Amino acid sequence: MDVVKGCCGTGMGSGGTEAVNGYEVARIEKAKNSCYLCEDYAERQKTRPVAVMCCEGACLRGEIARQAANILCYSLAKEKTARICLGGAFTKNTGQRNLVRNTTRLIALEGCFVNCSSRMMSGVIEGLLPEVIVVDQLYDFNRELFGIEEMPPEQIQAHARNVAQQIAANL
Numbered sequence: 231m232d233v234v235k236g237c238c239g240t241g242m243g244s245g246g247t248e249a250v251n252g253y254e255v256a257r258i259e260k261a262k263n264s265c266y267l268c269e270d271y272a273e274r275q276k277t278r279p280v281a282v283m284c285c286e287g288a289c290l291r292g293e294i295a296r297q298a299a300n301i302l303c304y305s306l307a308k309e310k311t312a313r314i315c316l317g318g319a320f321t322k323n324t325g326q327r328n329l330v331r332n333t334t335r336l337i338a339l340e341g342c343f344v345n346c347s348s349r350m351m352s353g354v355i356e357g358l359l360p361e362v363i364v365v366d367q368l369y370d371f372n373r374e375l376f377g378i379e380e381m382p383p384e385q386i387q388a389h390a391r392n393v394a395q396q397i398a399a400n401l
């Protein structure tokens with residue numbers, strides 16, 4: 231699959247992409263390798279009623295979203311949820327993408343309003359309609375902060391747990 235939705239205007243992008251009519255068109259090299267551990271995981275998860283993907287961003291907002299997704303899927307609601315590997319689902323049309331495609335309910339935890347995970351996956355699965363949760367709207371913090379190193383790890387974990395609890399309450 232080689233078509234990816236983006237948020238650019240028109241004209242050529244700087245990284246080998248082309249922006250057309252509000253979409254950024256990219257080519258993804260097909261994966262040459264497959265991880266049987268990942269495929270086995272996807273097979274085991276496919277009966278879970280809720281799939282949870284996350285933007286996995288490297289900034290503070292992405293990190294809190296990532297930790298919240300992990301707490302939700304591996305602690306608070308582990309029988310109900312399947313934690314999606316976003317990179318695997320986006321770049322390979324195999325088990326992880328099928329979890330996203332076939333789930334009864336799809337939740338996208340986005341670190342911020344850029345909404346990367348839902349835009350990425352909408353680019354490779356036609357008509358995808360995830361429930362988008364903009365995680366940085368669910369906790370109070372200094373909105374001038376950007377990097378993970380700008381907040382103590384304990385505070386990051388506390389925000390992530392708080393977010394995960396809010397989402398779990400509505401599952």
Ligand code: SF4
Nearest residue numbers: 285287292341342346
């Ligand atoms: S949604 Fe925001 S925090 Fe997450 S990857 Fe995109 S830009 Fe980064």
